[in-house]
Amino acid sequence: MKTIVVVGGGAGGLELATKLGDKLGKKQRAKIILVDRSRTHIWKPLLHEVATGSLDTETDGVVYRAHARSHGYEFQLGTMIGIDREAQRIQLDSIVDEEGVEIVPARQLAYDTLVLAVGSVSNDFGTPGVSQHSYFLDSHRQASKFHQALLNQFLRLNQGDSEATLSLAIVGGGATGVELSAELYHVVGLLRMYGMSGIRKDQLKVMLIEASPRILPALPDRIAQSAREELQRLGVELRENTRITEATAQGFMTADEEAINADLTVWAAGVKAPPFIQACGAFETNRAGQILVEPTLQSVDDAAIYVIGDCCGCQQADGSWVPPRAQSAHQMATLVYRNILAQENNKPLQDYVYSDYGSLVNLSKYSTVGSLMGNLTKGSMFVEGRVARFVYISLYRMHQIAIHGWWRGTLSMIARKIGSTIKPKLKLH
Numbered sequence: 001m002k003t004i005v006v007v008g009g010g011a012g013g014l015e016l017a018t019k020l021g022d023k024l025g026k027k028q029r030a031k032i033i034l035v036d037r038s039r040t041h042i043w044k045p046l047l048h049e050v051a052t053g054s055l056d057t058e059t060d061g062v063v064y065r066a067h068a069r070s071h072g073y074e075f076q077l078g079t080m081i082g083i084d085r086e087a088q089r090i091q092l093d094s095i096v097d098e099e100g101v102e103i104v105p106a107r108q109l110a111y112d113t114l115v116l117a118v119g120s121v122s123n124d125f126g127t128p129g130v131s132q133h134s135y136f137l138d139s140h141r142q143a144s145k146f147h148q149a150l151l152n153q154f155l156r157l158n159q160g161d162s163e164a165t166l167s168l169a170i171v172g173g174g175a176t177g178v179e180l181s182a183e184l185y186h187v188v189g190l191l192r193m194y195g196m197s198g199i200r201k202d203q204l205k206v207m208l209i210e211a212s213p214r215i216l217p218a219l220p221d222r223i224a225q226s227a228r229e230e231l232q233r234l235g236v237e238l239r240e241n242t243r244i245t246e247a248t249a250q251g252f253m254t255a256d257e258e259a260i261n262a263d264l265t266v267w268a269a270g271v272k273a274p275p276f277i278q279a280c281g282a283f284e285t286n287r288a289g290q291i292l293v294e295p296t297l298q299s300v301d302d303a304a305i306y307v308i309g310d311c312c313g314c315q316q317a318d319g320s321w322v323p324p325r326a327q328s329a330h331q332m333a334t335l336v337y338r339n340i341l342a343q344e345n346n347k348p349l350q351d352y353v354y355s356d357y358g359s360l361v362n363l364s365k366y367s368t369v370g371s372l373m374g375n376l377t378k379g380s381m382f383v384e385g386r387v388a389r390f391v392y393i394s395l396y397r398m399h400q401i402a403i404h405g406w407w408r409g410t411l412s413m414i415a416r417k418i419g420s421t422i423k424p425k426l427k428l429h
Contacts, residue, residue, distance in 0.1 A: 002030045004340065005111040007080050007090065009036035009064055010044055012309040012329030013117030015402045018071045019337045022405075025072030029344070032073035033109065035092065036064060039077060042140040043399055044119070045326050048180040050143035051266075052150065052187045053427035054364075057140050060416065062403065070408075076109070080118065083282050085302050088112065113304055113343075115336060116291065120271035120310035120324055123288075129247035134267040137176060146266065147427065153263055154191055158198040165203050169251055169262035171244050172269030173210030174218065175361050178227055180266065181208050181236045182363035190426040207237045207260065209252070211269070214240055218323070219359050219371075222382050226369040227361055234366065244269075271324055273311040286313040286321070295351035297336055306339070308332035314352060322354045326395070330402070331355060360392045368392050 004024070006017045017034040024030040040061035042050060049055035068075040078092035088111050095104040121138045124130040135146040157166045168184065170177045188201050208215065208231065215231075215238060216224040228238060239260075246253040251262040273289035283291045283301055290313030292300045297312065299305040307313075309332060310324035322328050332352060339349045360370030360383075368388035372381045383391065401409035 001028065002112045003033065003110060004030050004113045004115070005033045005035065005090065005109060006115045006117060007035045008117035008119055008309065008311075009034055009038070009041050010117060010119045010309060010329065011326045011399060012333040013115070014041050014062070014064075014067075015330060015399075016115060016117065016308065016333040016337055017073050018067070018403050019333075020340065021068070021071040021073030023337075023341070024344075025074075027072075033076055033111075034064065034068065034073055035076050035078050035080065035090075035109070037077070037079040038139065038141065039064060040140065041067075041403075043326070043396060045175075046396070047137045047140060047143045048176055048183055050140050051135075051137055051146045051180060052183045053147050054183060054187065054190075054425075056423075056427045057144065059423070061140070067403070078104075078107075078109075081106075081276055083114075083280050084108075085282055085305070088114070088304065090114065111304075113306070113340060115306045115308060116277075116299075116311060117307075117309045117329070117333075118274050118277070118311045121274050122267055123270040123272040124267055125270065127244060127247060130267050133247045133249055134171070134265040136267055137180070146264075149264060150187075151428070154187075154196060154199060157203060158191075158196040160198075162198075162200075165205050166264075167205040167207070167262045168264045168266065169207045169209060169260050170266045170268060171209045171252065172267065173208055173212070173215030173238075173240065174268065174270075175216070175359075176268040177208055177210075177266075178215060178231065179362055179364070180268070181206050181231055182234060182366055185234045185236075186364040186366070187426060194424065194426065194428060201235065204235070205237070206235070207239060207262070209239045209242050209244060209260070211243045212240065216361065219361070220382075223359065223361065223369050223371060226367075226384055227363065230363050230367045230369075271310060273313075277311060288313070288321075290321075296339055296349040297332055297352050298349075306336045308336055314354070316354060322352075325359075326399075327357055328354060330399070360388055360395070362389070362392050 006013050020032045025032040042061050046055050064075040080090050081093045082091035089108045092107050094102050094106045096102050122136045136142050153166050157164055214224050243255040244252045245255050252260040291307045292313045293307050297306050309329035314322040335352045342349055358372040362368045369384040370388050
């Protein structure tokens with residue numbers, strides 16, 4: 001029986017493993033294996049909510065092992081560290097506990113078809129001190145680590161005098177940095193509801209730092225301007241055209257040799273493919289470390305390997321690269337699913353064509369702004385407020401349906417809605 005291994009349980013990887021499991025795994029037509037370093041899936045665009053505590057991974061996450069049982073695939077906990085393309089095997093690192101004691105030794109996993117969906121990591125561009133002193137939001141583990149540090153700082157603020165402040169410096173004015181900035185102010189209001197009455201919003205000092213001339217540089221100017229106005233209304237200090245050259249225990253240093261002091265620092269400036277891809281020495285990659293693919297999303301080096309999501313280097317007809325977005329991963333997962341089935345039936349493979357359906361930036365409860373494009377509007381339409389919020393929430397609902405199916409996806413939404421009425425609106429531990 002053919003073995004299809006999907007490495008990476010993000011938006012694209014989990015959707016693909018689910019479809020393949022339902023179609024092939026349940027019918028014993030192929031063995032489907034999903035590999036991920038975490039036990040739980042969280043939709044990556046929501047990691048800023050995990051970081052602030054607005055989203056609880058313990059109740060809102062998808063447990064891979066339980067999900068696998070319902071959808072006909074096998075889950076293996078592990079981190080890919082290498083590949084032998086000739087033998088068609090991937091190497092998985094050993095699994096150790098928090099004390100460094102080995103639980104499972106390093107092992108190999110054979111495949112007939114391999115799908116790499118390992119996502120991306122933050123790109124610190126070699127800036128000294130960033131990896132030692134700043135928090136990243138690449139995974140729910142990192143987001144949870146930041147959440148604990150944030151709670152400790154809020155506790156200090158609540159127990160301190162009225163002149164005490166909490167300063168946060170966020171590098172990267174993309175969607176993650178913008179959304180995190182707004183969410184932090186929302187959290188202050190929630191904490192006051194849960195007994196931390198000693199905290200005021202004016203004690204929170206958030207600085208958003210962007211090297212480009214404006215925040216949200218990859219999005220239309222109207223979206224950026226609307227987001228800028230909302231952030232400034234909340235009290236966020238915007239530092240555009242500011243390049244960071246060093247991170248320290250006290251904060252950041254700019255190219256103009258200005259010291260920016262902060263109690264907590266977050267690095268959210270750009271992404272790149274995980275370094276192990278280049279370390280494998282088995283793939284041709286671009287400058288961002290992404291694996292180069294054919295139009296069918298097969299690696300240019302090996303037709304038995306598909307690549308989807310942020311780690312996929314797919315060049316479009318105009319020479320630009322498909323952007324690392326959740327909608328890209330979803331579209332790629334759909335195409336690879338069709339191509340794998342086409343291979344099973346000896347039919348020709350389809351080429352991938354990226355469709356941009358627009359971008360949305362969610363500024364917590366305060367506002368949502370963005371644009372709808374392509375097949376949705378037959379053009380481009382700026383949206384904000386309730387309409388934009390509805391579309392933003394709908395994207396997450398569509399993801400839930402993609403991984404659970406219509407029936408279970410709908411039940412999951414209802415259960416979460418009911419749960420939100422009885423559990424705290426903020427993770428307090």
